[in-house]
Amino acid sequence: MRVFVAGATGVIGSRLVPLLLSTGHDVIGLARSSSAGVALEKLGVHVVHADALDHAAMRRAVRVAAPDAVVHLLTSIPARIDPKQMSRDFAQTNRLRAQGTLNLxxxxxxxxxxxxxTQGLAYVYEPNSTGLATEDAPFWHHPPKQFGPVLAALRELEQLTEEAGGLTLRLGHLYGPGTMYAPDGAFARQVQARKVPIIGRGTATFSFTHVDDAAYAIAAALDSKARGALNVVDDEPAKVCEWLPVLARLLNAPQPFHVPEALARLVIGSWGVAYMTRLRGADNANARHALDWHPKYPSWRQGFEAELALGGSAS
Known part of the structure; x- marks a missing residue:
């Protein structure tokens, strides 16, 4: 199969491209810089140069590539995000998820x-509900202001994908090489500096996804007829109060302290507090069935151990 990968040099793309090549696919990678293109070419990828936000340029690039499948993994997320300025920090990513998806x-x-x-998110669900969210659960009805534009862009991405008969993979909190949870990642460094407290009772439920599990799910989806959206997450959603101390231990960092929600809101805003106290976990049963997929790391516990116990050398 000829697969056009937009975002071939990103966190997921860098794991997906070698996987696709190893299983006999022809890969066409979208690159905006010559250096990124050279790295892809060394792997045996055919490289095209275009701006995903340029409608005419993308039409030309994909038409010439003549792919059987198009995979959209484009984001432009800063290494470190200010939760009080999330609308600003995610502005370009929101454009890529909306206009970029339309163009692709x-x-x-x-x-x-x-x-x-396309790549979506699995922590978009209405938090005022119990249990894990399936794909039919509603998105957050009244999200914190800073998360509103992100959620709107994701809605548009999913609608455009569905209208094209495609599939959105709603990924959990990504960890592994190149992510903020990697030993050299921004979040890990903050944990090591004891700058990530447990806010309130740490009740936000995180569903994690290792980058390799995301790549394997995309590869499986290429041969699937599944449409709509699927949660691609591990089997063990966990509250912040559970996973954050484990992460700190694996990083040889001090254990996190506790901060009241009201005090934290002054520093990180309403979205930062909601992120650490209100998120709802996701159920992966439909992805397992529809894609015949199962996570390499069924639990974030195994994945964190593999990535962090030896400084990430397991990857």
Whole structure:
């Protein structure tokens, strides 16, 4: 299969591309810089240069590539995010998820691609509900102001994907090489400096996804007829009060202290507090069934241990 990967040099793309090549796919990678293109070419990837936000350029690039499938993994997320300025920090990513998806979907349709796969998020669900969220659960009805534009862009991405007969993989909190949870990642460094407290009772439920598990799910989705959206997360959602002390221990960091919600809100805003106290975990049963997929790391416990116990050398 000829697979056009937009975001081929990103955190997930860098794990997906070698996997696709090793299983016999022809990969066309989208690159904006010559240095990124050179790295892809060394792997055996055919490289095209275009701006994903340029509608005409994307149509030309995908038409020439003539792929069977288009995979959209484009983001532009800063290494360190200020939760009080999330709208600013995610502005470019929101454009890539909205206008970028429209451009890619139009290009894929014109080129005759029969499969479109996009990257969504699995922590978008209405928090005022009990139990793990399936894909039918509603998105957050009244999210904190800073998360509103992010959620709107994700809604648009999923709608465009569905209209194209494609599949959105709602990924959990990504960890592994190149992520903020890696030993050299921004979040890990903050934990080591004891700058990440447990806010309130630490009741936000996180569903984690290792980057390799995300890549394997995308590869499986290429040969699947699944449409709509699927939660691609591990089997053990966990509250912040449970996983954060484990992460600190594996990083040889001091144990996190506790901060009241009201005090934390002054520092990190309403979204920062909601992120650490209100998120709802996701159920992966449908992805397991529809994609015949199961996570390499069923639990974040195993994944964190593999990535962090030896300084990430397990990767």
């Amino acid at each position: 979907v139009d290009a894929a349709r014109e080129a005759g691609a029969r499969r479109v796969i």
